[in-house]
Amino acid sequence: MKRFGGVVAVQGVTFDVRPQEIVALIGPNGAGKTTLFNMISGIFSPTAGEIRFAGRPIHGLSPHAIARLGLTRTFQNLQIFYHMTVLENVLVGLNVRLKTRMLAAGLRLPRVAEEERRARDMALQWLNRVGLAALADRPAATLSYGQLKLLEVARAAVSQPAMILLDEPMAGLNPAESQALVRLMLAMREEGTTFLFVEHDMEAVMTAADRIVVLDYGRMIAVGPPAEIAVHPEVIRAYLGAEIEVIAGAHPQ
Ligand SMILES: Nc1ncnc2c1ncn2[C@@H]1O[C@H](COP(=O)(O)OP(=O)(O)OP(=O)(O)O)[C@@H](O)[C@H]1O
Ligand SMILES: [Mg+2]
Known part of the structure; x- marks a missing residue:
């Protein structure tokens, strides 16, 4: 209630x-x-x-x-970071997990870089699944409303x-x-x-x-x-x- x-x-x-x-x-x-x-x-x-x-x-x-x-979600009234790129918006969906992993990595930089590469690959994979891979490096602000909705789906899905x-x-x-x-x-x-x-x-x-x-x-x-x-x-x-x-x-x- x-x-x-x-x-x-x-x-x-x-x-x-x-x-x-x-x-x-x-x-x-x-x-x-x-x-x-x-x-x-x-x-x-x-x-x-x-x-x-x-x-x-x-x-x-x-x-x-x-x-x-x-348990993740998308928003009826979009929650997009318009100044960031499309790819970076998807990476936001991984931050929760990445942060813990980075701490666990004891700030050993090569390992962090490896984690980041993996996160990027995963984000690109999801952009591909929602049909936005070609727009990965564009500012989110340049997307149509429909594309922004799909971007939110990719961000909600990327953490599996x-x-x-x-x-x-x-x-x-x-x-x-x-x-x-x-x-x-x-x-x-x-x-x-x-x-x-x-x-x-x-x-x-x-x-x-x-x-x-x-x-x-x-x-x-x-x-x-x-x-x-x-x-x-x-x-x-x-x-x-x-x-x-x-x-x-x-x-x-
Ligand atoms: N933060 C809030 N403060 C006060 N009232 C709210 C708040 N959020 C929702 N309401 C009220 O709760 C009721 C349900 O709103 P809600 O947004 O959940 O409807 P909805 O089913 O999602 O509608 P829509 O199909 O238009 O999105 C409405 O009367 C709304 O005005
Ligand atoms: Mg509603």
Whole structure:
């Protein structure tokens, strides 16, 4: 549960995400989706309730501590370092781990240089996977909005977390970019990654998600596989009924 003054943004939301599952979190604007992400990733402490990751409670831990445990995220309102290059922005996603390793290396410089080379290789590899490798040395400020969203995905993925939270990753992507991102998520799931993602693009949700959690006014009104959610009366009543029905008709499951 999360309360902001008199506003209860999230209340009575209980669900789990299984290893290698892709779960979509949907709901109208203001439903509490980002607030839930902010609690899971340690930006806000819940007012009440608990959050567990890989069996251990994580509510109250700092965002860095949670990232170190292998749970990373992207942001609906981008968190890009615009003065840095594209590659450097991805390297930020490795800093958490690098710092500890550098300390462990006892500041032996050749070893640190080796670590940095490895980090660069890893960052380039992820830029390649999101289709931005050619832009690695450009200032981040020169990228389009869609490219910046993909850059955040690379930064969240580069530390090889067990689980990634994506807050509206398709917003601002063109259809080809959006489909490529769905394919990347499905490929990463095969490699062991678990996803929880917020998305308004229902086609992406229906294609990528194993299960969908629906929030409305901070409460969870439904959870289930796409085919069930698409015909769930309360979901249709509360949210985008027509659009979901059309998509469900196009992709019978
Ligand atoms: N830091 C904050 N302080 C006060 N109120 C907040 C804060 N963050 C969110 N809220 C309120 O909590 C509610 C849920 O907002 P939230 O951003 O979680 O919605 P959302 O489901 O992500 O919406 P959208 O689809 O528009 O991104 C809203 O009423 C919002 O105004
Ligand atoms: Mg939001």
